[in-house]
Amino acid sequence: MDARQRGNPPGNTNAHVAANLRRARQGIGVDLRELSARIKAAGRTISPTALSRIENGERRVDVDDLTTLAYALETTPAGLLSPPSDGPAPSGVTGRFIPEEVQSWIDGKVKLTTADLIRYWNGEAHLCQGYIFRFKGLIRAQEEATPTSGRWVTATEAYRESLATQRARLALISARLLELDPTSAPVVETPDGL
Incomplete structure (x- = not known):
């Protein structure tokens, strides 16, 4: 038996x-x-x-x-x-979601539906674009107002690293939005010289 x-x-x-x-x-x-x-x-x-x-x-x-x-x-x-972040999704959640989406779902920020994930990622893109704009402004201000030595250079380098991080995040967001909705336009930052 x-x-x-x-x-x-x-x-x-x-x-x-x-x-x-x-x-x-x-x-x-x-x-x-x-x-x-x-x-x-x-x-x-x-x-x-x-x-x-x-x-x-x-x-x-x-x-x-x-x-x-x-x-x-x-x-x-x-x-x-x-x-x-490197482990399997919770029970019952299919593997088509990335870790950030699963964590945001657990945190109550998003439902695991295509429509709500698109809403979430569009919001994240808006935040990311704001950070990009901010870091570009900080870099310009540092370059225009300070000497090219010491802590000023260190601050500018930190802003450039943060800008690169936000640009990489925006590329990830754009790619994920295209996966969720292949008819959507890619998310891009506003060109302004930096």
Whole structure:
């Protein structure tokens, strides 16, 4: 006779919660007994042994435990649910989303629909264009008003690095928008000499 399994096996989200729980607990210097005491003070009961099983991926966390754990660890439920940037997506989320989209979804900033992702990325493009404009202005101001030595050069180099970072982000945003809507126009920065 085959052994029947009740429910679904633990998935990626369970592994993310386990790793994030351990990291958050160790980050604030709390052992399992202290965490158990904090949870009890918050009105729930999870033994140190059960906490160890959660951290080892052997026990699941229900939503009430998740919110209590986040509170006791001085973090957020989203912080416990978040996948590592190089890790697999949460359970049930297909691989067609990039890590930033998944994290923004977990943070409640976006729904994982094409229309809402287009809205999100258009907003990010607008912010990015604003940063590009700002860094260009700072570079111009530095070059016009300061000598070419010392800390002024260092500041200008930092602004140029930030400008390059924002330009690379704008290129990523444009590419992602084109993936989501091949009929959309590419997002570009306004040409103005820098």
